[in-house]
Amino acid sequence: MVLVLDVGNTNIVLGVYSEETLLKEWRLSTEITRTADEYGIKVLNLFKFSEVDPKEITGVIISSVVPNINYSLERMIEKYFKIKPMVVGPGTKTGINIKYKNPKEVGADRIVNAVAAHEKYDSPLIIIDFGTATTYCAMKRNGDYLGGAIAPGIKISADALTQRAAKLPKIELTKPNSIIGKSTESAMQAGMIYGYIGSVEYIIKGMKKELMEMGEDEPLVLATGGFAKLIGSSTKYIDVVDPYLTLDGLRILFLKNKE
Incomplete structure (x- = not known):
């Protein structure tokens, strides 16, 4: 094991x-x-x-x-x-081609996700990891890792709002039924959740456009990480929620490097 x-x-x-x-x-x-x-x-x-x-x-x-x-x-x-x-670090055999200006700058978590996604899904890819930070990675079908975007995670954003606004309470990050909040809590939830979904969709649309301009087919959009289910269930732009993508990537990397 x-x-x-x-x-x-x-x-x-x-x-x-x-x-x-x-x-x-x-x-x-x-x-x-x-x-x-x-x-x-x-x-x-x-x-x-x-x-x-x-x-x-x-x-x-x-x-x-x-x-x-x-x-x-x-x-x-x-x-x-x-x-x-x-x-996982420099020298680890990955089976993908990292096209970053400085490949050593790519976080280990992003590499692991990319390895797993390339192994599991035969498609151009956009990989979103909803963690402490939200990372977006773009990959060609052939395994070229092109780079991506990094944004504050949704929990960091919510914590910053309550820390910097004296009268706003801490809230549970759940999706309200309406964007028009009827209380301070539901208004904050609407702003955080629906606002975050909007930013996710915008980045996905932009990445899809750039990948397809390179001659790739429409990419498959994967989501993983702690808030993947919450966001993934609220937008049609995410195709697959794969909660174990990172763990699968570590298993794959272990097999590639165990010699």
Whole structure:
């Protein structure tokens, strides 16, 4: 079995695969002050609760956009799983062609998503990851990763609004039935959710236009990440919500590089 870790700014998502099957998935909050031992205790408790034997893990791969946490996680894997983890970064074989001006600037999470999408979907692609930041990636059918856009995530936007406006309360990010809010809370929800959907649709339309001007067919639009279901269910511009795209990409990268 293979353990995969997707380290984001808000959460660490862990998955255990047996060949191509995702057996278990867990989330931990990302805390850069935690030690290797603290992470070890938490991860082993997840294994114990889910009745998964840590001794059955034969390989580990980590993708991280939080450099300050990497040492603790790598040390934790070596100490508690007796395995040197594979870390996604320069030198990792991906099977895609990164056309960024400086390929080293592309976040590991975006590379992992692109690898999974290219492997799973035979199409030009727009990949949207709704995380702490919302990232948009554009790919040709042949695996050329062209680049994309990065925007504040919807939760960051909501938090900034309440922090900077003294009389506005914190709200639950759920879609109201009407754009015309009848209360402060529903008005904020309408502005955040429907306004965010509008920005997503605008970027998708622009990326589709640019890809098709390059001679590509109309791209398939994929969404993943914590808010993918909320946004994806509210717009016709997103074709597929793939909640496990990043974990699948880590599994694929592990197989490509395990030699």
